[in-house]
Amino acid sequence: MGIIKTENLTYVYGEGTPFRKVAVDNINLDIDEGEIVGIIGRTGSGKSTLIQHFNGLLKPTSGKVFIDGDELFADKSRLKEIRFKVGLVFQYPEYQLFEETVYKDIAFGPKNMGLSEDEIDRRVRETARLVGLKPEYLEKSPFELSGGQKRRAAIAGVMAMEPKVLILDEPTAGLDPRGRDRILGLIKEYHAEKGTTVLLVSHSMEDVAKTVSKILVMNNSKVFMYSDRSGVFAKAEELTSMGLTVPQVTRVFDRLRAAGIEFEDEVFSVEYAKDLVLRLLRERGQSLD
Amino acid sequence: MIKDITIGQFFPGKSIIHRLDPRIKLLLTVIYIVMLFTASGFTGLLAASLYMLAAFIISGIPIKMMLKSIKPILPIIIFTGILNLFFISSGDPLVEWHFIKITDDGVRTMIFMAARIILLICGTSLLTYTTSPITLTDAIERILSPLKVIKFPAHEIAMMMTIALRFIPTLIEETDKIMSAQKARGADMESGNLIHRAKALIPILIPLFVSAFRRAEELALAMECRCYHGGEGRTRLKQLKTAPRDYVAVVITLIFLAAVIVLNMFSPI
Numbered sequence: 206m207g208i209i210k211t212e213n214l215t216y217v218y219g220e221g222t223p224f225r226k227v228a229v230d231n232i233n234l235d236i237d238e239g240e241i242v243g244i245i246g247r248t249g250s251g252k253s254t255l256i257q258h259f260n261g262l263l264k265p266t267s268g269k270v271f272i273d274g275d276e277l278f279a280d281k282s283r284l285k286e287i288r289f290k291v292g293l294v295f296q297y298p299e300y301q302l303f304e305e306t307v308y309k310d311i312a313f314g315p316k317n318m319g320l321s322e323d324e325i326d327r328r329v330r331e332t333a334r335l336v337g338l339k340p341e342y343l344e345k346s347p348f349e350l351s352g353g354q355k356r357r358a359a360i361a362g363v364m365a366m367e368p369k370v371l372i373l374d375e376p377t378a379g380l381d382p383r384g385r386d387r388i389l390g391l392i393k394e395y396h397a398e399k400g401t402t403v404l405l406v407s408h409s410m411e412d413v414a415k416t417v418s419k420i421l422v423m424n425n426s427k428v429f430m431y432s433d434r435s436g437v438f439a440k441a442e443e444l445t446s447m448g449l450t451v452p453q454v455t456r457v458f459d460r461l462r463a464a465g466i467e468f469e470d471e472v473f474s475v476e477y478a479k480d481l482v483l484r485l486l487r488e489r490g491q492s493l494d
Numbered sequence: 495m496i497k498d499i500t501i502g503q504f505f506p507g508k509s510i511i512h513r514l515d516p517r518i519k520l521l522l523t524v525i526y527i528v529m530l531f532t533a534s535g536f537t538g539l540l541a542a543s544l545y546m547l548a549a550f551i552i553s554g555i556p557i558k559m560m561l562k563s564i565k566p567i568l569p570i571i572i573f574t575g576i577l578n579l580f581f582i583s584s585g586d587p588l589v590e591w592h593f594i595k596i597t598d599d600g601v602r603t604m605i606f607m608a609a610r611i612i613l614l615i616c617g618t619s620l621l622t623y624t625t626s627p628i629t630l631t632d633a634i635e636r637i638l639s640p641l642k643v644i645k646f647p648a649h650e651i652a653m654m655m656t657i658a659l660r661f662i663p664t665l666i667e668e669t670d671k672i673m674s675a676q677k678a679r680g681a682d683m684e685s686g687n688l689i690h691r692a693k694a695l696i697p698i699l700i701p702l703f704v705s706a707f708r709r710a711e712e713l714a715l716a717m718e719c720r721c722y723h724g725g726e727g728r729t730r731l732k733q734l735k736t737a738p739r740d741y742v743a744v745v746i747t748l749i750f751l752a753a754v755i756v757l758n759m760f761s762p763i
């Protein structure tokens with residue numbers, strides 16, 4: 206059994222009112238520990254509702270959720286304990302900042318876990334370094350920071366709890382390309398350093414493609430597919446019909462292959478594409494000489 | 495969950511009650527309230543309740559919703575009931591024990607008052623079930639607009655009400671989101687003593703205030719960008735127009751009012 210497992214998970218909003226809506230429909234999932242997974246789907250496909258089940262914020266209308274082998278809601282007194290295993294970073298997490306200083310805000314989660322002062326201090330400083338906040342920022346008010354810094358501070362607040370699973374809901378929403386790359390970079394770094402499971406929710410295929418190893422595609426409240434990147438991008442047509450796109454660079458290289466240029470690799474990022482083109486050119490250059 | 499709280503509680507529909515002019519609906523509600531308070535006996539109340547039930551059935555709102563609207567005021571009904579039961583000393587005593595004295599008048603008044611409050615709440619909630627909050631404030635603005643002569647800011651008040659109503663769901667959603675985010679960080683809002691719980695609200699209230707102010711500022715800016723400068727010379731997208739059905743509704747309601755007044759003459763209490 207993986208770190209996250211669901212059995213026939215279904216969630217219905219507004220049961221018994223005219224606004225009834227099935228948000229998550231009969232989902233069976235099994236995500237392995239240490240994986241970095243992208244969850245992708247258009248707005249309203251049920252991504253956000255799905256992830257809120259993973260730390261017990263929503264109670265399934267029917268079906269079960271297991272975290273690390275423990276069933277959520279089987280024993281209500283253990284809910285909080287299980288909740289600490291799954292760190293959830295919401296959309297626009299900077300709106301949850303409230304403390305007087307950045308330090309105190311990052312320490313909020315670890316403090317609620319009942320850790321010792323020394324341990325809290327270690328975690329706050331370590332995560333602040335990880336997200337690239339300089340030590341002098343820790344004593345500032347979170348409301349003095351810039352937008353990107355605020356977001357990184359809020360993400361640090363969840364990372365400091367050192368959860369077994371870190372889930373981020375649209376962590377790059379509303380950021381400029383530079384801020385976006387920075388956040389995606391730090392997520393990758395965090396994953397490399399800690400080796401824990403990371404779930405990245407996004408509607409941008411480009412963001413997901415360069416960060417994750419596996420992709421879960423949601424469509425109309427259901428799981429369309431869960432596979433590695435090339436498996437997902439092979440279904441380009443179906444993805445387009447559900448309002449998603451294959452990354453631009455992947456499309457370009459698919460067309461090049463169709464045009465008769467031979468190469469083995471699957472291309473998901475521009476940097477990789479650059480290396481590939483240079484290598485192919487060099488190979489040809491040598492054969493021409 | 496916090497989302498279950500319904501404010502405004504509008505129930506979309508296409509019944510004739512939904513389509514009545516909101517100004518007329520407000521007027522009808524006022525006549526209905528007058529009807530309830532002129533009724534001096536049970537027969538009068540019965541007529542009023544027939545009127546209300548008929549309106550409920552025509553509107554297609556589930557009767558369940560009517561019962562739901564009574565629930566929050568149950569304590570008030572019980573409280574006034576107890577007061578009436580123990581403090582009315584006229585009439586024939588039914589129970590007498592030390593200083594407690596319950597009379598038949600007391601029992602009758604208790605039931606009468608309870609029935610009146612229940613009818614009042616059911617009838618007025620029908621107004622909010624069948625009229626969207628925005629149309630309602632629109633109607634209020636139109637009704638109050640003659641008062642502009644004495645410098646009464648009818649438009650401004652209606653605009654403030656509209657904005658407040660518009661932002662209730664937004665703020666509820668926001669509160670829900672912030673609560674989820676803080677819960678995910680291990681915030682505990684459900685246990686502990688009063689002081690502990692009050693303290694636990696800080697992580698929710700501060701971000702909520704910050705975002706409310708941010709929204710207010712953004713909204714003001716957006717309104718200014720679209721040249722909003724108050725109610726002077728503004729026209730509206732949806733003109734309120736009365737139709738024959740509105741007059742029919744008024745006539746029916748007035749007939750019921752007359753019936754209640756006539757019934758008063760034949761009914762005791």
